[in-house]
Amino acid sequence: KGPEIERFPGYLFQSLAFDFQNRSFEPLLVTLDPAKNRSIGLVTHGGQEFNLVLSGRVRVVLGGKSVDLGLGDSIFFDPSIPHGQLALDEAEASFLTVITRDYPTDIHEKKESLC
Numbered sequence: 001k002g003p004e005i006e007r008f009p010g011y012l013f014q015s016l017a018f019d020f021q022n023r024s025f026e027p028l029l030v031t032l033d034p035a036k037n038r039s040i041g042l043v044t045h046g047g048q049e050f051n052l053v054l055s056g057r058v059r060v061v062l063g064g065k066s067v068d069l070g071l072g073d074s075i076f077f078d079p080s081i082p083h084g085q086l087a088l089d090e091a092e093a094s095f096l097t098v099i100t101r102d103y104p105t106d107i108h109e110k111k112e113s114l115c
Helices: none
Strands: 005-010 010-015 025-032 039-042 049-056 058-062 066-069 074-077 083-087 093-100 109-114
Touching: 010 074, 025 083, 039 058, 058 074, 066 074
Parallel strands: none
Antiparallel strands: 005 010, 010 025, 025 093, 039 083, 039 109, 049 074, 049 093, 058 066, 058 083
16 A cells, blocks of 8 residues: 555545656546545646546546546546546545656646636
């Protein structure tokens, strides 16, 4: 089990490859807590990003658009576009995110917040 970090309110990140040296991508399990995750904080970073919903429902905001994803749904996008995720239905949600490693050490730089 990898270390868990709450980088933003309601976003719990767990590294799935924390002890693998020189990896070219970062696989993370992300759990969204609806009690703390009521608005979407948009972030940007380099690389490419893939999200796969493992439980619950997740709203993904990408630029000025949003898409609601359910169990088994996925999205692949350019994370230099401001983006964020929100748990729907007042229920916890989780997703696998895989981010390529051509980004700065701090992969999530908060840019703005939407309600």
